Amino acid sequence: MANIQVYHFIGSPPSQAVIMTAKTLGVPLELKRLDFMKKEHLQPEFTKINPDQTVPTMIDEDFILWESRTIMRYLVGKFGGEDNSLYPRDLQKRAEVDRLLDYDLGVFYKTLIEGVWLPFKDRTPKTKEQEEKVTKVLSRFDTLLKDKKFLTGDNLTIADFSMVVGFIVELVYEGDKSKFPNAMAWYKRMQEETCFKETYDTIKDFVEMMKKQHAEMP
Ligand SMILES: N[C@@H](CCC(=O)N[C@@H](CS)C(=O)NCC(=O)O)C(=O)O
Known part of the structure; x- marks a missing residue:
């Protein structure tokens, strides 16, 4: 199974939507929690990964993706098999x-x-x-x-x-x-x-x- 990393913040609804998708697909995530109170998402290390400075941000090997709905589609596409009712092919x-x-x-x-x-x-x-x-x-x-x-x-x-x-x-x-x-x-x-x-x-x-x-x- 690929090692999928997801940067998130504990109270972030779109991060939670991605986590729910991975859970339903049975895909383990390596969760990387950012502390928004400490403005960790505005630091240069994270800005290099996502210049928009938002979570969720996913890393699959060397592929970086943000925008929760796009990440959800990507996860179903990659791990959901031939067809998956979470995001049907029809x-x-x-x-x-x-x-x-x-x-x-x-x-x-x-x-x-x-x-x-x-x-x-x-x-x-x-x-x-x-x-x-x-x-x-x-x-x-x-x-x-x-x-x-x-x-x-x-x-x-x-x-x-x-x-x-x-x-x-x-x-x-x-x-x-x-x-x-x-x-x-x-x-x-x-x-x-x-x-x-x-x-x-x-x-x-x-x-x-x-x-x-x-x-x-x-
Ligand atoms: N449309 C984006 C929204 C992402 C977003 O704005 N996330 C918030 C946390 S819920 C964020 O990172 N905000 C950055 C900030 O407040 O500086 C998505 O669905 O992923």
């Missing part, structure tokens, strides 16, 4: 996963991070516009999951991994979650998946640690 099924991943990158993840996570982390008030955007995105997501077990149907795909690590901001969401019953039911199902269990606990601990820090702040 053109149209694959296109559905790609559409969700693109939507996640451009809209879903971005909206939740900007409208829920950052106001919590930075203790800044949310704007009305941000709140409306978040509600719209969550309502749309809820509709997407109506009568579905996972995002594209009965099988887990890397789109579920990518979107659940963004959806985890529900831990600090102050709105009414009962308005999104399909999304919450999917989220609960995801928590029953072994690959997400550890991720959920890791991020939950991280959030608890931040809440404690906030409580101790003046």
